[in-house]
Amino acid sequence: MSSQIIPVEPFDYVVFGGTGDLAERKLLPALYHRQLAGQLTEPTRIIGASRTAMTNEEYRNYTLAALKEHLKAEELEETEVANFLARIHYVSVDAKSDQGWDDLKKLLDTGKDIVRAFYLAVSPSIFGDIADKIRDHKLITKSTRIVVEKPIGRDLASAQALNDTIGKVFKEEQIFRIDHYLGKETVQNLMALRFANALYEPLWNSAHIDHVQITVAESVGLEGRVTYYDKAGALRDMVQNHILQLLCLVAMEAPSSLDAEAVRDEKLKVLRSLKPITDGNVEKQTVRGQYRAGASAGGPVNGYQDELGAASDTETFVAIKAEINNWRWAGVPFYLRTGKRLATRMSEIVIAFKPIPHSIFGESAGRIEANKLVIRLQPDEGVKQWLMIKDPGPGGMRLRHVSLDMSFAQAFDVRNPDAYERLLMDVIRSNQTLFMRRDEVEAAWNWVDPILKGWEEIGQKAQGYTSGTWGPSQAIALIERDGRTWHEND
Ligand SMILES: NC(=O)C1=CN([C@@H]2O[C@H](COP(=O)(O)OP(=O)(O)OC[C@H]3O[C@@H](n4cnc5c(N)ncnc54)[C@H](OP(=O)(O)O)[C@@H]3O)[C@@H](O)[C@H]2O)C=CC1
Ligand SMILES: O=C1O[C@H](COP(=O)(O)O)[C@@H](O)[C@H](O)[C@H]1O
Numbered sequence: 001m002s003s004q005i006i007p008v009e010p011f012d013y014v015v016f017g018g019t020g021d022l023a024e025r026k027l028l029p030a031l032y033h034r035q036l037a038g039q040l041t042e043p044t045r046i047i048g049a050s051r052t053a054m055t056n057e058e059y060r061n062y063t064l065a066a067l068k069e070h071l072k073a074e075e076l077e078e079t080e081v082a083n084f085l086a087r088i089h090y091v092s093v094d095a096k097s098d099q100g101w102d103d104l105k106k107l108l109d110t111g112k113d114i115v116r117a118f119y120l121a122v123s124p125s126i127f128g129d130i131a132d133k134i135r136d137h138k139l140i141t142k143s144t145r146i147v148v149e150k151p152i153g154r155d156l157a158s159a160q161a162l163n164d165t166i167g168k169v170f171k172e173e174q175i176f177r178i179d180h181y182l183g184k185e186t187v188q189n190l191m192a193l194r195f196a197n198a199l200y201e202p203l204w205n206s207a208h209i210d211h212v213q214i215t216v217a218e219s220v221g222l223e224g225r226v227t228y229y230d231k232a233g234a235l236r237d238m239v240q241n242h243i244l245q246l247l248c249l250v251a252m253e254a255p256s257s258l259d260a261e262a263v264r265d266e267k268l269k270v271l272r273s274l275k276p277i278t279d280g281n282v283e284k285q286t287v288r289g290q291y292r293a294g295a296s297a298g299g300p301v302n303g304y305q306d307e308l309g310a311a312s313d314t315e316t317f318v319a320i321k322a323e324i325n326n327w328r329w330a331g332v333p334f335y336l337r338t339g340k341r342l343a344t345r346m347s348e349i350v351i352a353f354k355p356i357p358h359s360i361f362g363e364s365a366g367r368i369e370a371n372k373l374v375i376r377l378q379p380d381e382g383v384k385q386w387l388m389i390k391d392p393g394p395g396g397m398r399l400r401h402v403s404l405d406m407s408f409a410q411a412f413d414v415r416n417p418d419a420y421e422r423l424l425m426d427v428i429r430s431n432q433t434l435f436m437r438r439d440e441v442e443a444a445w446n447w448v449d450p451i452l453k454g455w456e457e458i459g460q461k462a463q464g465y466t467s468g469t470w471g472p473s474q475a476i477a478l479i480e481r482d483g484r485t486w487h488e489n490d
Contacts, residue, residue, distance in 0.1 A: 003197045004036055005039050006039070007040070008040070008041065008042065008425055008428045010040075010060040010111075010113070011114055011117070011428045012045045012108060012115070012116050012117070013047065013119060013424070014049055014108070014116070014117070015027055015046065015121055015179075016045045016118065017050055017061065017120070017121030018049050018050050019029065019049025020121055020122065020203060023048065024066040024069075026180075026418065027061050027379075027420060027424070028067065029066065029070045030418050030420035030421040031424060032067055034086050035084040035217050036075065036080050036174075036423060043111065043114070044087055045087050046087050046432055047088075047089045048062075048090045049087070049091050049092075050093065050122075051093070054092065055090065058090070059090030059091040060088045062083060062224040066168075067081065070262060070327060077259045087397060091103050091107060092405055095122065095129040095451070096129055101133055101463050104137070105137050105161075112141060113344075114139075114143075115145070115391045116139070116140075116141050117144070117145045117427050118130070118413070119146075120149055124149075124152070124162060127162060128162075128165040131165060131169040134146075137432070140170075142426065143340070143417055145430065146169075146176065147168050147176045147178060148166060148176065148178065150178065150179065151240075152241075152436075154232065155448075155452065156446055167305065167438070170435070171284070174414075176423075176427050176432060177437065178423060179241050179245050179434075179435070180419040180423065181246065182434040182436075183421075183434055184378070185381060186375065186376065186381045186382075187246065187377060189375075189383075189408075190246075190249045191459045193375065194249075195254050195288055203439055204351075206328065206331050206332045208353055209332055209351060209353055211334070211352050212332065212337075212349065213335075213349075213486065214334065214335070214336050214348075215337050215338070215348055216242060216337075217338065217342040217345060217346045218244060218338075218339065218340045219296055219341065219342060219343070219344055219345045219468075220340060220345070221296075221453060222301075222306070222308070226307070228235045230308055232314075233315045233316070234315050234318040235288075235315065235452065236330060236448070238239045239438075240448045241441075241444065243336050244444045246349060247322065248271060248327065251327070252266035252270050253266050256467075259317075260433040260437075263433050264436075267445055268440050269438055271443035272443055273324050273398075275324065275419075276447065276450050277320070277454065278454055279454045281452075282323075283460060285322075286318065286451060286454075286455070286460070286479050287317075287471075288317070288318055288461055289315060289316065289319075289463045289472040289476040290315055290462035290463070291341040291465055292467065293306065293466075295467060296325070296467060303467070304316050315342070316340045316341065316460075317342070317465060317471045318336075318339070318477050319471065319475035320451070321334075321478060321482075322334040326335075326339070333477070335484075337471065337475055341467040341468065342471060343469055344376070346378070346379070347376075347377035347378050348374055348376045350375075351372065351373040351375075352372050352484070353370050353371040353372065354370060355368070355370040356368060360396055362397075363426075364398070365397050365399045366400070367478045369388060372487065374386065374403075380409070381407075382407040382409075382411075383406045384405050384406070386403045387404065388401055388402075402452050421422055423435070470486070
């Protein structure tokens with residue numbers, strides 16, 4: 001089964017930070033995949049831009065090396081690779097001086113009538129410089145967009161300042177704030193599951209749902225992003241953006257359509273309904289953790305501070321009991337957790353339904369488990385609905401908890417595209433549905449800021465946990481205090 005690929009109109013994608021990690025690992029491979037899928041049309045160009053001096057030829061070799069490193073050999077079809085490399089250009093540009101900007105303008109002027117996208121795959125500290133240079137060198141055409149990577153700020157004030165800086169040069173409808181989780185297939189499927197089926201929506205509220213769990217577990221550690229991560233920590237790195245976006249998709253009302261404003265209006269209402277976690281309850285409702293030496297699938301691993309080479313209290317794990325103050329969700333806790341160097345790489349959303357009100361089965365039938373809907377985001381994307389059924393056979397009424405499984409890999413014989421593939425093309429299509437609007441980002445910080453402040457004020461320390469486990473024991477206590485348990489990997 002395959003879905004139809006609709007080509008996009010020709011574009012110039014200028015990737016500031018074209019020699020950086022994100023471009024190498026994600027952006028160039030994603031754009032190549034779109035070439036392979038037949039989605040790129042003539043005269044599309046991809047223009048790397050950063051300070052390093054390089055010729056077009058050298059950047060094509062860099063791109064080829066990135067494709068070889070990050071894609072499977074069978075994906076590198078000779079003709080497609082050659083066609084893709086022909087689209088690649090490079091301009092040495094410094095965000096902080098006038099170096100290279102005239103060259104960039106000259107190159108872009110040869111594609112004046114096509115869509116122009118500027119991707120800021122650079123440190124946020126130079127977003128403002130780049131936006132100003134784009135304006136000063138008159139690089140904005142009537143079909144220009146700008147793509148902004150996370151982190152958008154480190155608190156509400158800095159996010160507002162960053163949004164102001166970019167907003168001085170670009171209109172909101174030209175600004176695409178990436179949250180790559182929104183580009184993941186299963187995350188979009190969450191909307192399909194909720195709003196393309198009549199089955200769940202009547203049950204999707206506090207009358208029928210006991211609680212929700214959102215877990216984004218990583219088995220990797222710092223992965224070289226030491227300087228950034230130690231200043232950020234798990235709350236800023238994962239919760240403020242990805243996890244809150246997942247929470248919004250679970251909790252929002254049905255938007256009137258898939259239109260960007262309709263969807264983002266509904267997400268915003270959820271963010272604004274989150275009950276603040278402030279000094280008084282921050283200790284009870286949040287857990288900070290940091291990995292210590294332990295094991296990963298590849299063998300023994302160092303602790304966070306050994307990797308960092310310095311003492312640090314930055315959290316690499318966070319668990320939170322969040323609550324939403326509205327009619328649909330009053331009294332339904334959302335347990336959130338994310339961390340690095342956990343037992344396995346696994347992201348999932350668990351909708352835990354309430355138990356049946358009365359059992360007609362005797363004790364011999366066994367324990368009746370409450371229904372659960374498990375939406376697996378990665379790996380092994382799919383959906384499992386846990387139900388009670390009768391154990392087959394003549395041995396009387398014995399009940400069993402079993403799952404109806406829908407594995408996407410088995411149901412659809414297609415490659416699961418990387419999130420960036422979808423998002424990069426949505427920018428060209430000018431579709432902002434899967435991008436964050438300014439007010440959403442700021443509403444998310446508005447909820448996160450008091451937690452950060454609370455941690456500082458009460459001096460809440462990161463609890464050590466052994467690498468390769470599920471985080472500090474306090475995270476288990478957080479949910480068990482409420483008579484519930486984290487869903488086990490099955
Ligand atoms: N890497 C990842 O997995 C992710 C990254 N991000 C975000 O993406 C952005 C880029 O991250 P990443 O690729 O890891 O960073 P890197 O440090 O690997 O790359 C930074 C890039 O910026 C360029 N650069 C630095 N200074 C200037 C300047 N003055 N003018 C022009 N170009 C400059 C560098 O090239 P040169 O030195 O040649 O100028 C380099 O290409 C960051 O905001 C990060 O938070 C977000 C999610 C994931
Ligand atoms: O944005 C980020 O996401 C990655 C995890 O993304 P995934 O697609 O691999 O689940 C995380 O490792 C990184 O710290 C964070 O900045």
